[in-house]
Amino acid sequence: MIWMIKKIYIYVISMILLNGLVGSISYMCFRKIRQRLEKKGLISMCITVLRGAVLSFLMPIVIVLIYFIYYVYEEDYTMFALSPLVGWVFFVVGIIWTIGFLKAILKTIRIQAQMNQLRKRACVCSRSILDCKNQWKEEVGVCRNVEIKTVYGLAVPIICGFLKPMILLPEREYNKEELKIICIHELIHCKHKDILWKQLCGLVRVIHWWNPLVKQLDMDVDSWNETYCDLESITIMKSKKRYFTTICEIGISPFAKGAYLCAALGEDKSQLKTRILRIKSIENKNTRNVMAGTFLCIGLSFVVVAIIILSTIGYHKIYVETVWATEIEEDLPEEETEYTMDLKEYTAKRIGTNLAVTKLKQNIKKGEELDVVQPLNAKTRLETKELELKKGEKIKLTVFSSQEIQRDDKDFVAGVIDGTGKERYVMHAVDIIHDFYVKKDGKYKVFVENRYKKKIKIGIAICLEK
Structure with missing residues (x-):
């Protein structure tokens, strides 16, 4: 039983470590080129690169390459093999990771339960709010059914639920301009599948709870989702000033949306200022900047591919060398028979045996x-x-x-x-x-x-x- 647990942990921990390595480097590369893309007004490129970094935390590319190249194709069974030291190291690390994983899962379940309670408390909206939502649902291009309800005590409008999206509004009076902007903004979140990306970030937080970069990644995804939503909202509204003025009038609230699997309209002053500056940078977007941004993204792609290749080769080498160095075998007496020659038996690892x-x-x-x-x-x-x-x-x-x-x-x-x-x-x-x-x-x-x-x-x- 212990042997089986060790074997499972070898695959699981190897996958998590390699995903964490590739994801962390991809995210740091995004942060390196983010300001350049932002100054050039390339918001859509920024969000694409950032979402690629999120996926790199979750897609087990390196471990799959190692398995098929070394274990299946080259039949190198030293890969993923157990030696006494390697087995116990992975077992201990696996137990520690499991404890953190379970704590993160329980926290996520508690947050999801709070969101479900919020949805249950929601009340049916007035006819005018429903009509406004239906009108802009068609304009924005959302084909799915999206409910809209009001909740007493909610600070800012939010949209929650990926499979069954629902817009939740604070219970108060809204003028036509406010309703229009709220509906457009939240419906665009639905169109961009921002809740799905929020949930993927939640999955990254649960699996990579030990990684200090994950919290910042989650905050960046929130921030850039809002900016991406602002960009399309302003295209529909055709007025930056009116759009951001109305958002400020609705209320800048410290609603901790990072704790919920949702997208919220309100943010604090510094975050709102960042969003305004990013939208203003759209004026710098031109063919030359688009070409420059494209080359930056292509360069980043080459870096990520190089990381994957080096991680595959490096992890295989480190693992195999560690197994060889820590392998302990029992010495059994070899019985001499009349048919056996007096030949020395070698166990040393040979160099250049690729036949x-x-x-x-x-x-x-x-x-x-x-x-x-x-x-x-x-x-x-x-x-x-x-x-x-x-x-x-x-x-x-x-x-x-x-x-x-x-x-x-x-x-x-x-x-x-x-x-x-x-x-x-x-x-x-x-x-x-x-x-x-x-x-x-x-x-x-x-x-x-x-x-x-x-x-x-x-x-x-x-x-x-x-």
Whole structure:
């Protein structure tokens, strides 16, 4: 049971760490180019790059690449293998992450319950408010059904719910201009799917609760969603001054929308000032600035791709080296038999073993000897299918070669490889006759390597004994 938990944590924690690395660097790159894009009036580019950073926290690109490139394609079973130290480190880190994850989940559930209570307390609006909402719903281009209700005690208008969107208004009197701007603003939030992005940020907060950048990411998503909404609202209103004046008249309130899965209209003075300055920067938007912004975004894309490639290679190397360095095996006495040559068994990791691999088609059955004679191409490694073996079982291996081999020759090698990718092998012999004892339960493969520059013919006899 503990072994299974450790194995699960290896995949989960690896995915979270790698996603956190790629996401954090992507977000820091966004913050690096944000001001340049903002000054050029490229608000839509800013929001696109920021949303890409949010997705990079959630999409397990690196772990999928590692799995398919190294584990599946190259059959490097050292990747994701367990050594005593690696297993316990991931287990402890996994337990700590799980505690933080559960606390974040409970907080999110509590916040969602508060929002549900707010929706239940909502009352039906007057006919004039409903008519205004329906009129601007068509103008904005929202096809979904969006409810609108009033709530006593609410500070500012908000829209909540991704699947069932609902606009909630503070219970007070509104003139036509105020209703018009509120409806346009909140419906555009619905059109832009800002609640979905708010919920994705909530998911990032839950998974990456340990990452100090996540809180700032959430605040930036809120801020830029509002700016993006302002941009389209002003396009419809055709008056920046009237739009922002009305927002100020509705009321600037310290409503903590970051704590809710919703989008709110009111903000504090500094945030509202930032939104006004961003909208004003639209005047700087021209073809030259658009081209410059496009090149910046393309450059950022190359940086992210480079991060993904380096993370894939680096994590694989670090993990495999750590497993090799911390691997502990039990030493079992090897019984000498009359058929076994006095060959030294090596377990050291070899350099430059990337040979072409060919598979032995025949199946090996326990208690039965398999005899095969076949050619083996130059610089090629012959491997059997995986064998499920138990501790104490014996692999009797006999290999003959048509090549004249010197006593110190290292180009003719035979051995076994376990599920972690660790090899035990023998060499320095004209003909190899050797018994490999299984030191722990697991999956094993037998291999023979022809490291010569020409094809040879080999004869193999393999027998599995208890």
